[in-house]
Amino acid sequence: MSVLQEVELSVSTAADVVESLLYLLQCRRDDDSAAFASALEALGMSANEAQSYWEFLDSPSELLWNEAKDNTEITQRFGLAISSRPSTPRNWLLYRVVSLALPDILQCELVGTRHMGGEESADNPADRLRIIFDRFPTDASSTKGQLLSIWRFLQGAAATQFSQAVVRAAGSLREELGADLGLRFAELLVEQKMLIPQPRMVALVSRVLKAGLDGQQVTLAGAFCPDYAYERTENPDLPYRYTFDGLGDGVGLVAQQFTRILPALSAFLTDLGVEHQVVLGIGDFEADNQDILDQVGVDRTEFFARCRRSLEAFRQAVPETVPLQLEMCWEDRAGDRLRPYSDAAFERMMAGDFGEMRTVFPDLDAIIERIPGQYKTFYERWFGRDMADREVLEVILKQAGEYAALAQITIEDLGRDVIMLAGDRPEMNRFNCFPEPLATLCAKRAY
Incomplete structure (x- = not known):
């Protein structure tokens, strides 16, 4: 089964529970932890893992959020590990977060087995795949090009349309020309x-x-x-x-x-x-x-x-x-x-x-x-x-x-x-x- 076919399968199995991660935002606004957990469990998480997301969203520190590593640590990478078996990817939550910011993100590229090219181990089994995305969403409030994490997204942060490289390059231009024009000019120079x-x-x-x-x-x-x-x-x-x-x-x-x-x-x-x-x-x-x-x-x-x-x-x-x-x-x-x-x-x-x-x-x-x-x-x-x-x-x-x-x-x-x-x-x-x-x-x- 191809990666894209596997993704499509996951969409169909989860679609009757959560149309998009906007549903999770609504659960947060309604303070409905049960519905929030049910939605994540339908995406393949355990009950304990789903509960941990709710708890960490209330945390004042994103460092604590990173303890829920299965779906957050990978936002710092340009590869994403999923199971190659015909089942819901464990990191489907990240797929959905990214797809909200970049609708075409699911056009991913399978580049080989063993996540990130590492050696096989208990934490990196051979049946994991390495997937490369063209672009990850950058935090719109960032001036240094930080990637938009799940924690920031579910706290209400927005993704900028500009790439990480552009945001990092735009510092002085944003100060002199304003955020929008500075970023657009930086994007031109980078391109x-x-x-x-x-x-x-x-x-x-x-x-x-x-x-x-x-x-x-x-x-x-x-x-x-x-x-x-x-x-x-x-x-x-x-x-x-x-x-x-x-x-x-x-x-x-x-x-x-x-x-x-x-x-x-x-x-x-x-x-x-x-x-x-x-x-x-x-x-x-x-x-x-x-x-x-x-x-x-x-x-x-x-x-x-x-x-x-x-x-x-x-x-x-x-x-x-x-x-x-x-x-x-x-x-x-x-x-x-x-x-x-x-x-x-x-x-x-x-x-x-x-x-x-x-x-x-x-x-x-x-x-x-x-x-x-x-x-x-x-x-x-x-x-x-x-x-x-x-x-x-x-x-x-x-x-x-x-x-x-x-x-x-x-x-x-x-x-x-x-x-x-x-x-x-x-x-x-x-x-x-x-x-x-x-x-x-x-x-x-x-x-």
Whole structure:
């Protein structure tokens, strides 16, 4: 007999006694302990076990409730043990609780025998099955993603529509944007594989969103790398690796992050009624470095030409519903401002002056200290030669100066109701805050 067939059998045998666990709530409201116990006994419990639930519901502590382990401890797991015999599952109470919060929860998946994959024992016989649910209900009052237990449910607590991961991620967003919008925004970021900002950055992002809700136009801005050659890795956390042994004219690795993020983020803002535009550029200014040109095997003119073709490929990859403006960062926007701005920022950083960055990132010194060692091999591949640690630091800070310059130009041209989007390394996008604190949302690293 399949798991779903067994569940259906249990529904039919219990349906004449309790239509749903809402009946148990009614018994509690009516102070009818006999009816409460009868309903649970009809689901396969012993009289003593059924009585224990009534008593523990009156307990001020959920810790005592956990002593009734057969039907509560399992709410802390992503598997559920039931008997494989054609009889009512001992944990049917949990099935029914979960199904009230998530009606499709009974579409469970049998993944093998021996509950949770453990060894056979007196408490874990071989005839128990392991069942996986896609999602468990999270306590709506929780700010840390606690699962909704049976005790909390029967005390009248509600289940949130958001997953445990979203609730855990939403802390600062809920504080800044309110519970509903904060959770919805956190859900968007989690689903789109974006990093949840730290509290100080959350405040900056929230200010822009609130401005949009008040009728101001919001700009999503950013830049992506040219279509440098890359390869797959065997690391699921960093699935790609730049080789820099060529330059294409398609949608590059970082640009692919934007093609995933933009439609969802734009739709989210549209649903909120926030007028917005998206302004993205490609890093054509990297053609200003002869080491890079030599490494990818093209001259400056061809580098620019491939960047423009990459922009067109990107345009074709993004739905027309996204209000998108694409440009060459240097040729179309920054012009003769780029190098003076970036050089000035570089000189200040080399002298230990990181502008406004420390107001947003109090751990900045530790970040700066680890970046050279973390990315040394990356820059050696990019520039096609070995580098000493000091040279790596200088190269990083020169690139950081470019981030700072583009951020300053973005503020000058597009105003302050801007959220910078980043698809490359989050550490480098901290330099967006060099000229002034600037809202930034980063995708998780792909390389």
